[in-house]
Amino acid sequence: MTTLAIALEDGFDDDHVVVRINDRVVFDEEHVSSRYHSVAQMFDVPVTADEVRAAVQVPTRGLADETTLDVTRKPNLRISITAGDVVFDAGSAPLYYA
Amino acid sequence: MATDKGAKSAARSKRQAPQTSPTSNPESLAPTGHDADFAALVQHVAAELPSLEEAQGPFPWPPMRRSGVYTRITTPLPTPNGPLAPDTALDGADGATLEIEEAIEGHLGPRPVWVSEELRVDVDGTFPTMTISGTIFRLFGGWLTWIARVTEDPQTGEYVGPISYRNGAAQLLQHTDVRCRLTGSPWIQPGRHARVTFTGGGLQQRVRVYRFVQSNFRTVGIEYDTVEGTNSVTSYNLQAHPNRPADLPATTLTIEDVFTRQGLRMTKTSGEDVIPIDEAMGNQLWSDLEMHDAMQQHWSKFADVPQWQLWTLFAGRHEMGFGLGGIMFDDIGTAQRQGCAIFMDSFISNPAPAGDPAAAAYVQRMRFWTAVHEIGHTFNLAHSWQKDLGTPWIPLVPAPEERSFMNYPFRVAGGPNAFFADFHYRFSEDELLFLRHAPARFVQQGNAPWFDQHGFEQARMDGSAALTLTVRFNRAASRFEALEPIVAEIKLTNTSPVAIVVDKNALISDQLLVVIEGKGKGPRQWIPYQRYCTLAEPQILQPAESMYAPLYLSAGLNGFDLADPGRYRVYAALRTAAGDVLSAPLDLHVARFESREQESLADDIFEDEVGRVLAYDGSRVLERACATLREVVDRTPESRIAKHAAAALGRVAATSGLVLEEGDGTPQLVTRPARPEEAAPLLDTAYGDLDTAADTFGHIRLTEEVTRTAQALAKEGNRSRGAEMTGSLAQVLDGRGVLPRVVAEVRGVAHTLSE
Numbered sequence: 001m002t003t004l005a006i007a008l009e010d011g012f013d014d015d016h017v018v019v020r021i022n023d024r025v026v027f028d029e030e031h032v033s034s035r036y037h038s039v040a041q042m043f044d045v046p047v048t049a050d051e052v053r054a055a056v057q058v059p060t061r062g063l064a065d066e067t068t069l070d071v072t073r074k075p076n077l078r079i080s081i082t083a084g085d086v087v088f089d090a091g092s093a094p095l096y097y098a
Numbered sequence: 099m100a101t102d103k104g105a106k107s108a109a110r111s112k113r114q115a116p117q118t119s120p121t122s123n124p125e126s127l128a129p130t131g132h133d134a135d136f137a138a139l140v141q142h143v144a145a146e147l148p149s150l151e152e153a154q155g156p157f158p159w160p161p162m163r164r165s166g167v168y169t170r171i172t173t174p175l176p177t178p179n180g181p182l183a184p185d186t187a188l189d190g191a192d193g194a195t196l197e198i199e200e201a202i203e204g205h206l207g208p209r210p211v212w213v214s215e216e217l218r219v220d221v222d223g224t225f226p227t228m229t230i231s232g233t234i235f236r237l238f239g240g241w242l243t244w245i246a247r248v249t250e251d252p253q254t255g256e257y258v259g260p261i262s263y264r265n266g267a268a269q270l271l272q273h274t275d276v277r278c279r280l281t282g283s284p285w286i287q288p289g290r291h292a293r294v295t296f297t298g299g300g301l302q303q304r305v306r307v308y309r310f311v312q313s314n315f316r317t318v319g320i321e322y323d324t325v326e327g328t329n330s331v332t333s334y335n336l337q338a339h340p341n342r343p344a345d346l347p348a349t350t351l352t353i354e355d356v357f358t359r360q361g362l363r364m365t366k367t368s369g370e371d372v373i374p375i376d377e378a379m380g381n382q383l384w385s386d387l388e389m390h391d392a393m394q395q396h397w398s399k400f401a402d403v404p405q406w407q408l409w410t411l412f413a414g415r416h417e418m419g420f421g422l423g424g425i426m427f428d429d430i431g432t433a434q435r436q437g438c439a440i441f442m443d444s445f446i447s448n449p450a451p452a453g454d455p456a457a458a459a460y461v462q463r464m465r466f467w468t469a470v471h472e473i474g475h476t477f478n479l480a481h482s483w484q485k486d487l488g489t490p491w492i493p494l495v496p497a498p499e500e501r502s503f504m505n506y507p508f509r510v511a512g513g514p515n516a517f518f519a520d521f522h523y524r525f526s527e528d529e530l531l532f533l534r535h536a537p538a539r540f541v542q543q544g545n546a547p548w549f550d551q552h553g554f555e556q557a558r559m560d561g562s563a564a565l566t567l568t569v570r571f572n573r574a575a576s577r578f579e580a581l582e583p584i585v586a587e588i589k590l591t592n593t594s595p596v597a598i599v600v601d602k603n604a605l606i607s608d609q610l611l612v613v614i615e616g617k618g619k620g621p622r623q624w625i626p627y628q629r630y631c632t633l634a635e636p637q638i639l640q641p642a643e644s645m646y647a648p649l650y651l652s653a654g655l656n657g658f659d660l661a662d663p664g665r666y667r668v669y670a671a672l673r674t675a676a677g678d679v680l681s682a683p684l685d686l687h688v689a690r691f692e693s694r695e696q697e698s699l700a701d702d703i704f705e706d707e708v709g710r711v712l713a714y715d716g717s718r719v720l721e722r723a724c725a726t727l728r729e730v731v732d733r734t735p736e737s738r739i740a741k742h743a744a745a746a747l748g749r750v751a752a753t754s755g756l757v758l759e760e761g762d763g764t765p766q767l768v769t770r771p772a773r774p775e776e777a778a779p780l781l782d783t784a785y786g787d788l789d790t791a792a793d794t795f796g797h798i799r800l801t802e803e804v805t806r807t808a809q810a811l812a813k814e815g816n817r818s819r820g821a822e823m824t825g826s827l828a829q830v831l832d833g834r835g836v837l838p839r840v841v842a843e844v845r846g847v848a849h850t851l852s853e
Binding site: 005007010014035036037038039041042043044094095096097098 | 418419421422423424425426429445446468471472475480481484487506508665
């Protein structure tokens with residue numbers, strides 16, 4: 001069992017956000033807004049596979065995108081909306097905010 | 099050198115002829131061994147009394163520290179020819195002008211002033227930004243903040259530079275350049291003045307003389323509270339860890355020291371509660387809402403108004419998890435940026451890497467950095483790499499490698515080791531410029547909301563800030579039941595340092611504009627059923643004093659703009675003699691119908707007559723509307739709207755009243771008797787649970803309605819019920835933190851009725 005850490009970072013503004021990992025809904029909240037002094041949302045998802053598919057929907061903007069990542073190498077995923085697109089940034093650096 | 103060489107030299111390079119020796123600053127002492135304590139003492143004294151700083155080196159004379167705040171105030175003087183216009187006092191030669199101004203100041207008392215000016219001189223001392231800025235307040239003329247970046251003229255010793263920033267009523271100062279001469283000895287305060295010559299802009303030059311007031315640019319109070327079982331970290335020995343700049347002094351910095359040495363005098367206020375972990379609900383993890391509640395309950399200075407005060411909580415862990423080291427959680431509602439939290443059970447307590455020579459200091463340092471970082475957010479400082487986001491007050495460039503409290507140590511190239519190797523426990527120059535010189539409302543806790551980009555908000559920021567207008571609810575969540583009448587409270591506060599004259603009836607006059615904007619819908623003006631047309635009645639609003647009024651937002655002459663489920667935003671603007679004042683937006687959410695019962699009532703409720711009966715709190719003649727409200731009470735007695743309906747019906751039933759009736763073709767006034775048996779259950783429905791009633795009616799409206807009804811009951815002979823109602827109301831209001839003056843008035847009514 002590995003833990004995938006997910007952070008919703010920049011570009012959200014009172015949005016409905018749905019995050020699925022391998023088709024399972026792991027986050028579904030309305031009114032998500034970025035906080036420039038912190039992170040909008042942060043949560044951990046236990047995963048059993050080494051490779052997972054992360055899909056994000058932002059119905060309030062008609063946006064949807066997905067990515068595949070190797071959680072053994074990149075267990076941390078930052079998600080932002082930049083220039084009207086969902087942007088994924090997976091890495092090994094821990095998700096720390098203050 | 100024991101200070102930030104880079105920043106110091108950069109700042110000095112802007113001056114053409116530095117006047118101070120590099121060794122004349124107390125931070126330039128490089129103490130070793132037993133000298134360390136002495137140096138620490140020197141530094142502490144220097145921070146407390148910044149004007150002494152330059153005297154600590156080997157050549158204490160001439161003392162050079164002149165930075166700080168200077169002021170000038172003018173007010174109408176009774177003269178044989180009438181009041182002395184403010185500009186009369188501005189244009190004279192130094193001596194005459196000063197005599198007049200000082201004479202005036204001596205008689206100021208609480209009287210309103212015509213012109214109040216503050217000058218902030220930032221040209222020497224600790225981390226000078228080579229800036230002179232000013233704030234001008236003119237009664238009926240608004241505010242202006244201006245900033246000039248200056249250099250020292252080697253010929254005259256004056257500080258000169260162009261005005262590069264204006265915010266507010268630009269007409270208050272149209273010159274383009276300043277020249278500032280500092281006079282008097284820093285050691286004798288009464289003789290210290292700044293003589294500023296304003297030139298350029300095609301205008302005749304103008305000279306103004308300001309009197310020295312204090313060395314610090316702002317004064318802030320801080321209170322620390324700690325969650326049970328958690329430690330706080332409010333100080334750090336700068337030499338505790340060997341990975342540091344070689345010139346860091348051997349001293350222990352407190353959080354207050356950090357800010358005080360950079361020009362913001364910070365002092366600890368009373369308090370220091372230990373907060374039970376139970377307040378984080380059952381899971382021992384803190385949400386923003388729980389922290390906000392804790393702040394309201396435990397912070398001795400809590401007030402929903404802008405004030406130079408802040409609250410810091412040391413807690414275990416946030417519900418977002420181990421990765422959140424701290425947060426400025428107060429970014430919801432009207433008075434934001436008043437509180438922050440540091441989470442000791444998070445990554446900031448990660449142990450030092452194996453082999454670290456000072457493992458405990460490594461952790462302490464990270465916790466200390468986090469605390470100051472979060473406090474920096476309460477001053478509206480952004481992260482170093484995000485300076486260009488939101489609504490920067492001036493154009494700013496992100497600085498991802500900056501060694502500032504506002505940068506993440508783990509985000510720079512080389513990580514924390516690289517960061518702390520070159521970190522001097524300070525803010526960057528543009529952050530200092532903001533803290534010391536930006537319009538106070540951008541910086542002050544509880545004032546301009548965090549990073550708000552809304553156009554209306556921008557207009558609010560650009561306007562006069564002598565007064566602050568707030569629209570708010572007296573409830574924790576701004577979520578309303580379907581059909582629930584929405585009652586807000588509007589509050590006008592004098593946020594200036596001087597008394598201001600306002601119209602006593604301003605908040606119920608047509609000078610108040612309220613706009614309701616539904617998400618996905620256009621903005622609509624809320625027009626109440628009634629406006630008061632009164633002669634302006636001058637009232638002096640003292641600094642920090644407020645006036646209030648309820649707003650029945652659900653209905654008005656424009657109909658029911660909050661009828662549909664969904665999200666809304668409410669704004670208010672008020673025209674006053676001191677300038678237009680705009681409120682921050684207030685968000686609210688109307689829930690969907692929860693039952694078919696509610697849905698079937700909606701068509702009848704959203705009728706003009708029903709809106710009027712609810713807004714006016716009852717009617718003896720609009721019978722169809724009253725029948726609708728009776729149906730609401732009968733069919734949905736537990737709903738919030740049933741409370742409003744019962745209150746309107748119950749108040750009318752509780753007392754007799756006159757009605758104009760057509761009798762034999764002739765209108766005549768007829769007395770309708772009280773119906774106490776009908777009133778009793780209605781009043782129980784309305785006010786049986788006064789806490790819930792306070793949520794939905796709001797404090798002002800509830801107080802007005804209950805006291806009015808209680809007095810009506812007493813008039814009909816039921817004094818005991820009236821006394822009981824008002825007594826319970828006083829208790830509930832007291833528990834909800836309502837102004838003691840209001841609680842006392844209600845208690846007074848209860849007492850009178852019980853006699």
